[in-house]
Amino acid sequence: MGLLRNAFRWAELPPREDIQVWEGTTRWGNHDIYPIPKKEQTYGMLGFFSYFIVSGVSITGFTVASSYVAAGLSAWETVGAVLVGCVIAGLNSFIGGQAGVDKKLGFTMMIRAAFGLWGQLIPLVIGLSGNVIFSGIQAYYGGQAVTLILGAVIPQFHSLRNTLPLSAAITTKELIGFFLFYVCFMPIVFYVPMHKLRRWLYPSCIITAVTFFGILGWAIHQNGGTGPIIASKIKLTSMERSFKFLQCVSSTAASWSGSGDRLSDWTRFSRYRHASSPALLVGLVLSMVPTAIVGVLVTSAFYQMYGTSIWTPLGMLLYVQGAHYTPACRAGTFFAGIGLLTSQIYVNVVQNTMAFGMDFAGIFPRYMSMKRGAVLLCVVGIACNPWRFLSQAAIFIQAFSVFAVFSSCSTPITNCDYWLVRRRKWKIPDLYHPEGIYWYFHGVNLRAVAAWTLAIIPSLPGFAYSMMGGEYLLRPEYKIYQMTFFVGYPLAGALHYLFSWLFPPVGLGIQEQLEGYDEDGANDVIQGISVKTAGEIEKEAEGKVGESKIVDSTAESV
Numbered sequence: 001m002g003l004l005r006n007a008f009r010w011a012e013l014p015p016r017e018d019i020q021v022w023e024g025t026t027r028w029g030n031h032d033i034y035p036i037p038k039k040e041q042t043y044g045m046l047g048f049f050s051y052f053i054v055s056g057v058s059i060t061g062f063t064v065a066s067s068y069v070a071a072g073l074s075a076w077e078t079v080g081a082v083l084v085g086c087v088i089a090g091l092n093s094f095i096g097g098q099a100g101v102d103k104k105l106g107f108t109m110m111i112r113a114a115f116g117l118w119g120q121l122i123p124l125v126i127g128l129s130g131n132v133i134f135s136g137i138q139a140y141y142g143g144q145a146v147t148l149i150l151g152a153v154i155p156q157f158h159s160l161r162n163t164l165p166l167s168a169a170i171t172t173k174e175l176i177g178f179f180l181f182y183v184c185f186m187p188i189v190f191y192v193p194m195h196k197l198r199r200w201l202y203p204s205c206i207i208t209a210v211t212f213f214g215i216l217g218w219a220i221h222q223n224g225g226t227g228p229i230i231a232s233k234i235k236l237t238s239m240e241r242s243f244k245f246l247q248c249v250s251s252t253a254a255s256w257s258g259s260g261d262r263l264s265d266w267t268r269f270s271r272y273r274h275a276s277s278p279a280l281l282v283g284l285v286l287s288m289v290p291t292a293i294v295g296v297l298v299t300s301a302f303y304q305m306y307g308t309s310i311w312t313p314l315g316m317l318l319y320v321q322g323a324h325y326t327p328a329c330r331a332g333t334f335f336a337g338i339g340l341l342t343s344q345i346y347v348n349v350v351q352n353t354m355a356f357g358m359d360f361a362g363i364f365p366r367y368m369s370m371k372r373g374a375v376l377l378c379v380v381g382i383a384c385n386p387w388r389f390l391s392q393a394a395i396f397i398q399a400f401s402v403f404a405v406f407s408s409c410s411t412p413i414t415n416c417d418y419w420l421v422r423r424r425k426w427k428i429p430d431l432y433h434p435e436g437i438y439w440y441f442h443g444v445n446l447r448a449v450a451a452w453t454l455a456i457i458p459s460l461p462g463f464a465y466s467m468m469g470g471e472y473l474l475r476p477e478y479k480i481y482q483m484t485f486f487v488g489y490p491l492a493g494a495l496h497y498l499f500s501w502l503f504p505p506v507g508l509g510i511q512e513q514l515e516g517y518d519e520d521g522a523n524d525v526i527q528g529i530s531v532k533t534a535g536e537i538e539k540e541a542e543g544k545v546g547e548s549k550i551v552d553s554t555a556e557s558v
Helices: 002-007 045-056 059-063 066-070 075-103 107-115 121-153 172-191 198-223 238-267 277-306 313-323 327-363 370-383 387-391 394-421 428-432 446-468 470-474 476-482 484-502 534-541
Strands: none
Touching (some): 045 198, 045 238, 066 075, 066 238, 075 238, 075 277, 075 394, 107 121, 107 428, 107 446, 121 327, 121 370, 172 327, 172 370, 198 313, 198 327, 238 327, 238 394, 238 476, 238 484, 277 313, 313 327, 327 370, 394 484, 446 470, 446 476, 470 476
């Protein structure tokens, strides 16, 4: 092991010198997963609302109603279900984000406290896999936005002949757009740290909102109104309609709770204690629901104009650009493309890239910072050919939904552990030491692993049936799978609490900060000088500690 470490010593993450970083870079910790320093606690209320506007006013929000309208619900029933799902996800965001407010620590440390220093690998590796897939898909959509922009500006590009075979599952224009998207995306990832990102989110919110309402205005004007609201030809019984409604609620809550549980990654940057609370509770409702309504109205008007149902704004704009390549159309699709490109860049940053970087830093803190992990995701995202995820058979696409099953069962365990089992009290130094209370049994909290395993079991048969299709979709196990959030979430939380009550873990009720950190999680470096803690001063008076090291560098490590 020593030889292996020596071989990769060149890749070790250098400790930051502009802040006091407890023990520096170790096997279990680095500056990105220690409590956030005071000078980087920069997010106010507006900053957190910008996070939700970027996430909700997006292509995902625009198309959220599509699958359930197609499955038989009315447009307004679907919007109502999305509203309920967003309310549930908002409550989950508030619960999951509190650790960031209290301890200035992120979701990775919530996982570590609940599952153990080695047990954390189970939910983190699953999350990393999901980030790779969904980041690649978002990048593919971003590439389509680039294709739309270039097609509007360059007629030769608009009519560019496809030179790739059908087996490539992507056209020449789309491939060019995909790589150019990363040219736009990588500088944000590499040069904009998380605590400064809010300044970039503000203009993105405005540009994206103007774009979507501009598309709505264009569609209504061109069609002379919204037209009859689009509806499915499928007729449902009242029982089937009620189930579809609850399924839509479950799907929305599960999808957005999967990112909502990560809100502690962001709330640790809070400038004051309640800066994040309003946005956590209502931000998703105020952004997602109006965007879903815009999506329904635009799709209805578009269907009446062209006689075809296209649910994504990019698909609509590419269709219009191909049908009417006039100067006015080129100008309109150019500006709309700019707005959608902006949306895709920042959606991918806040939903996937930063999350991947944090989790990878938690697994390999000696070598990986959040920035290094984010750059790695970009490389892997290109290499995995994400467009193939969208071109394969439906049985392959169904596999993505298994991430909702896993996240629906890991999220309640971390929330239950923080709020109910440990009563919001952490012994923070032990999160970074194998000798501490979070080592559990050889680094694994068997209570959490058992609860997680038992909670996902009811949904696994239905997941298998979803891939088989046909008559298997009529079985009750498949219905349970469709309601996985309402099954897995409460079951996992209840089981974890039960196991922790029957077999109490060591260290309950203990609360301890890192030495040199105040109760806000802030370490102190003032004008380049490392400030001594009270303990250091006392030891120095006893002759046990020398003079503090003077730090005079402000460079941030990679």
